[in-house]
Amino acid sequence: METEGTYDVQAIRAQFPILSRKVKGKDLVYLDNAATAQKPLAVIDALVHYYSHYNANIHRGLHTLADEATAAYEASRTAVKDFVGASSPDEIIFTKGTTDSINLVAHSWGKSFLQEGDEIIITSLEHHANIVPWQMIAAEKKAILRVIPIDDNGILDMEAFKAMLGPKTKFVSVIHVSNALGIINPVEEIIRLAHEQHAVVLVDGAQSSVHLDIDVQTLGCDFYVFSGHKIYGPTGVGVLYGRRDLLESMPPYQGGGEMIKEVRFEYTTYNELPFKFEAGTPNIADVIALKAGIDFINSIGKPAIRKHEEMLLEYATAQLKDISGLRIIGDVKNKVSVISFIIDGVHPQDLAILLDNQGVAVRTGHHCAQPLMHRLGIVGTTRASFAAYNTLEEIDVLTQALNKSLKMLL
Amino acid sequence: MNNPKTIKNIEQDLIDDFSLFETWEEKYEYLIDLGKKLAPLDPAFKTEDRKIKGCQSSVWIHSYTKDGLVHFEGDSDAIIVRGLVGLMIMVLNGQPSKEIVGAPLEFINTIGLSSHLAQTRSNGLRAMIKQMKMDAGVLG
Structure with a gap:
């Protein structure tokens, strides 16, 4: 087994109970990390500990359990704030996931600020979650959805983007890292150009949050969204980072408990940020356990994980290229471990x-x-995606299994 | 021509054949071979509205009657699924409509295909069977 300097992949693997299971009698080789990452014991324990020791509804209760649950929930918000470099925890909204976060923005921001003839720009690389919500609000508001084209390698045509931008551009929503190909998009430049036109920019960080160093203030994006389960956290929890002034200008997405200040039958006043956007009892357990996922990443450090993943990517790319008839889609330099x-x-x-029959x-x-x-003229691809716990030996298993298949x- | 064997007979033959396979490789090599041997379906029947949804690959089933019995042809763009199409045709082809509609097709569990094919993919198999039974019902 490789030990890259101080990077002890076996010690990391030991934190993930699932990695020791067998699939169809073979050792599991889990290379579907871009779909969801496996969970370290700390995340699983955080869930069990919450339900075993301090399960309570948060923010309103005055008893000890409610205090403890509220403190843990808000500690997670602070951990997320630090994880993305936001200036305040008030700018961190907990959602169900990336899809939910994008829908919140499309509906809340779109409802208030989009007008007939306005333009929303997305890219050809988008996941359906960053296409369909915009189609829905565009249809409602008679706005126009425009798409930045790509070349055959999946690289965005930035000249076409520049030509698309204009006074009609109101919103630009871009995938930071392509989930299908792993390509890293030049979001800094996209944000800069969009802001020159006073357009608002959302960055879909579902795939970037786990690999890249994220500082929303340096990036300058207006919204950054991601899912907990792709950063070693639980499913069912996601994040919407939004610039405070924008979030304050937006109406609530859903009505109910938590998001109100005062309710009469005649009127309702809304709570402050971030609670204005968190109607109803939130997903307390998963939000709390999300912090354990972030702590796991921080305990190793993104640069160290990235270095390990890049080594895996380089090795796998060389191995796969030796297979006759195999073509990598999106074979570019600037990509994550996909x-x-x-x-x-x-x-x-x-x-x-x-x-699958080979584990x-x-x-x-x-x-x-x-x-x-x-656009690429294919029905689909096979995608292997690597995480902090994958090894060179697992890539050898992949290559052997591919050759056997x-x-x-044939 | 009437198939001299009943659906149940053919199912039993397949159970016997599959029981000889000792490894997963043999089972899948059999399906792949079946897929390769299946006669290609006339492209005229491979239309979008005839495509069976339910899995990552496309499946088409063409059904017709001859001498009062239901006949099937089929195709898929994935070879293992094509093998499954071939397998289902082997079991149901040339049988009376009533028999096809009522067949419990328990052999699928017995030969271990439901466990060897993950849920989403056996849903594709299920969709394929549903279509064949529906066609048989309409044609009968």
Whole structure:
């Protein structure tokens, strides 16, 4: 096993109970991390500990359990604030996930500020979660959805973007890192150019939050959204970072408990940030356990994880390129540890079934990015994505399993 | 021509065949081989509205009657699924409509296909069977 300087991958693996299980009699090789990351014991323990020791509804109760639960919930908000470099915890809204965060912005911001003929710009690389909410609000407001084109490698056509920008541009919503291909988009430049036109910018950080150093103030984005389960946290919790003045100018998304200041039958006044956008009893347990996921990342450090993942990516890329008929989609320099590929004459589904029988978990299909697949002229890809706990040996297993599958199929 | 064997008979033959396979490789090699041997479906029947949804690959089933019995042809863009299409055709082809509609098709569990194919993919298989039974019901 490799030990990269002080990077002890075995010690990291030991924190993930699931990694010691077998699949169909083989050691699990989990390479579907871009879909969801596995959970360290600390995250699982945080969930169990909350329900075993201090389960209570938060913010309103005056008893000890409510105090403890509220403190843990708000500690998680502060951890998220630090994780993305926001200036205040008030700018961190807990949601169900990336999709929920984008829907919140599209509906709340869009309802108040979009007008007929206004333009919203997205990219050809978007996940459906950053397409459909904008289509919905655009249809309602008679606004226009425009799409930045890409070249055959998945690189954004920035000249086309510049030509698209104008006084009609009101919102730009871009995927930071392509979930399907792993490509890192030049969001800093996109934000700068969009801001020159006074457009608001949302960065979909579902794939970037776990790999890249995120500082929303340096980036200068107006919104940054991501999901807890992709950063080693639980499912069902996500984050919306929003600039305070924007969040304050936006109406609540949902009405109910928590988000109110005063309710009469004649009128309601709304709570302050961030509670204005957190109607109802939130997902307390998962929010609290999200902090354990962030703590896990911080305990190693993103730069160290990134260095390890880059080594895995480089090794896997070289290995896979040796396979005859295999073509990497989005084979560019600036990407995270994701390899999306197709093989001549092989359907991705066949590959996934045969890899699964060898204990290897990868993702196949359109990756919830059908317009991208359509643009690239393919039905889907096979995607291997690497995390902090993956090893070079696992990539050898992937390569051997791929070769064996191809021998069976061709 | 009437298939001299009942659905139940053919299911039993398949259970016997599959019981000889000792490894997952043999089972899948059999399906892949079946997929490769399946006669291609006339492109005229491979239309968007005839496509069966339910999995990552596309499946088409063309059904017709001959001498009062229901016949099937089919195709898929994925080879293992094509093998499954071939397997289902092997079991249901040339049988009376009533028999097809009422067949419990328990062999699928017995030969371990439901456990070997993950849920989403066996849903594709389920969608395929549903379509064949529906066609048989309409044609009968």
